[in-house]
Amino acid sequence: MKYDFAIIGAGISGMTTAVILAQHGHSVALIEAAGRMGPVLRGFHRRGVYFDTGFHYTGGLDDGEILDIFFRYLGINDKIQKIPFDPDGFDLFRFPSLKEDFLFPCGYNRIQERFCSVFPKEQKGIRDFFHAVRESFQSRPYLNLDQDMSSFQKLRTVYGPSLKAVLDSLFKDRHLKRILSGHCYLHGVSPEEVPFSQHAAVVGSYYTSVHGLRGGGAGLVHAFEERLSEIGVDVFCGQRASAIDFSGTGHPEAVRLQDGTRILSRACISSIHPRFLLNLVPSGLFRPAYIRRLEALDESFSSFILYGVNRSGRNPLKKRNLFVFSADTKDPFTNNCPLEKRPLFISSATPENGRSESQGVAVICPSMANQTAPWKDTRAGHRPEGYQRVKGRIMGILKHRMEESCPEFKDAVEVVEGATPLTLRDFSNSPAGSLYGVKHRIGQYNPGPATRIKGLYLVGQAVVAPGVLGAVISAFLTCGSILDHDRIRKELNACR
Ligand SMILES: Cc1cc2nc3c(=O)[nH]c(=O)nc-3n(C[C@H](O)[C@H](O)[C@H](O)COP(=O)(O)OP(=O)(O)OC[C@H]3O[C@@H](n4cnc5c(N)ncnc54)[C@H](O)[C@@H]3O)c2cc1C
Structure with missing residues (x-):
């Protein structure tokens, strides 16, 4: 079978693109390197507790707001359950040294x-x-x-x-x-x-407005899985795309998988990191200037993340997150700032996910990928003792800082998992394990949805903005470039 579209990557942007195109009657193949769809959003379980990974909360999801309209259009609105965060304070900013909180x-x-x-x-x-x-x-x-x-x-x-x-x-x-x-x-x-x-x-x-979802990021992925199956999208998980083949006339004609299988298609949409796209296409396909631009894309920051089980039975962060800031810190989001002074994002907004009394807590601390550079050639599950030692020390610092800034957690949290930039790199199949992929910074032109190759498109957080909302918008932009923006926007307006 020859598909109309082959989409590489089943993150939120790839899944959204697949739904939009299939809803317009196109045949779609969705190809994902990880064993299941939405690996970044899906979260994981430890000791019976669910931990979110790439999704804690989002804006724009209140009834009639933009993400709500998108989800209605995609036919997943009735498959998710929104959980409003506390409107009086969805984020608590804490400055321990000043003894001040701001809701x-x-x-x-x-x-x-x-x-x-x-x-x-x-x-x-x-x-x-x-x-x-x-x-x-x-x-x-x-x-x-x-x-x-x-x-x-x-x-x-x-x-x-x-x-x-x-x-x-x-x-x-x-x-x-x-x-x-x-x-x-x-x-x-x-x-x-x-x-x-x-x-x-x-x-x-x-x-x-600020919402989480029942079932966290995994709840969102399940909604997409159901929808994609309803509208007949063929999904190939655990299948890494290794090349895009082009016809003699220069159009994409197939996506080649690592096992040699060819998924034939008339057009191809890549949702993977734009720099990785260069590995999939023949050299000489793109102009040198475009290649240089993709190769030079900067990354947003990465993180060290502590995952712990809170056994206190009390949740000090019900329906809100905690941001912890040191009062006088320069460059708080970079490696110039010592780990002890970098900001922390602490989220425990997952009580509705578990049936047990225990709840998960995640502590996210910004870091650049070069902090784990000595082990960059190792893969998850096979890292040496030196790495484990450094990781253990960093988790200790994060735990201490969490307890110091939020006394309700003192002696109540057991660390059950930890992530470093390398963990994020390997689980999200991204080049540097950055939280949000390509950095949208002043002076950096990020790639647009259409390439100069007819039938080859890009989608994903690199295109306009990161986060669930940014990635979903990128899908509408890419599909708008294919199907016509006026048409898509008229259909979206009908969902308001
Ligand atoms: C720790 C963390 C916390 C976050 N918290 C939030 C939050 O609270 N709210 C929010 O809105 N956003 C949050 N984000 C950001 C959000 O998760 C991302 O912006 C969004 O998921 C990006 O979606 P995407 O489709 O662009 O990319 P991805 O999800 O990275 O999709 C790309 C897909 O391509 C696959 N892939 C890569 N190479 C290949 C290949 N060769 N063949 C086949 N498949 C391939 C990958 O496995 C991946 O599934 C968070 C991210 C992280 C990491």
Whole structure:
């Protein structure tokens, strides 16, 4: 059989692309290197507790919001169960050395009131900042369906000003600036490097509503699995694509799998890291400038992650996450900052997933891939003792910091698993184990959905923005390039 489309990679962007194309009557083959679909989102179990991996929470999922419209369009809305985070404080920002907490609420009015009451001298800047975030968010065509496609290029903005420049121009209070930079965790780029508009496109969805899902990221993958089966998409899991074959006229004609099988198709869509795409195509296919651009793409930051079982029976972070910040730290998201001072993201928002009294807690600490560089040639499950020692020491630091910043966890959490940039690299099949793949930073042009090769497209977090919402939007953009944006947007509007 010759498929209309072969999609490489069954992450959220690949699965979304497959549903959109199949809903339009196309035959689709979805190829995934991991044993099951959605390896980044799927999470895992240890000691009877479910741990989320690539999904903790999302914005834009309230009824009628953009991700909700996308999920309705995709036919998965009735297959997932949303769990609202606490609207009075979905994220708690804690500065242990200052003995201060800040609860970040959702809803623009509530957010501004909260900031104004804590930082009364900064009222004007606060109003200007949130106005600018909302305007910037609303100006993007697939975040706002009323916005026409002429502003399409904004989706790929690489221009400044940076988030830091905007914060510096509006505020004096360093504490306030630190809080507003904290959500850089949601895209993995530092305030100095991320364009303000890109930051707004990611965080803007969280400013209006925040949800988790019953069953976590695995719940989302199950919804897609069911939908893909309903609409007849053929899924090939545990099958790594090793090459894309092209016809004499230069069009994709098959995806070759590692075992030699050829999946014949008229067009091919790659959702894998764009740099890996270069390994799949014949040399000389792309222009040297495009190759150089893909090879030079910077990565968002990676992480050390501690997974623990909280046996206290108490959950201090019910329906919210905790961000822990050191008061005076330069470059908190980079290796320039000592591990002891880097920010932590602590999530334990998985109580609805388990039936037991125990709950999972994940502590995520930014790191660059070069921190595990000595072991870069090893694979998961086969790493030497030196690596295990360093990893054990780092998990010890994270546990100590978690207990210090959140006394409710003291002596209650047993560490059951740990991840490093290398773990993330191997489990997500990505080049550097970055949290969000390619870094969307000032000055870096990320690849667009269409390549110069007819029938060869890209999709995924590298295209517009990371996160579940960013990856889903990339799928709509890519399918819009294939099927016509006006058509897709008209259909989306019918789901509002
Ligand atoms: C620890 C962590 C926490 C996160 N938390 C959140 C969160 O709370 N909220 C949020 O919105 N986002 C979160 N994210 C980000 C989010 O998970 C990603 O942005 C999103 O899943 C990216 O989807 P994608 O489809 O673009 O890429 P991927 O999911 O990476 O999909 C690419 C797929 O291609 C497969 N593949 C690679 N090479 C091949 C090959 N040769 N052949 C076949 N298949 C191949 C991979 O196995 C993978 O499944 C988090 C990420 C991490 C790592």
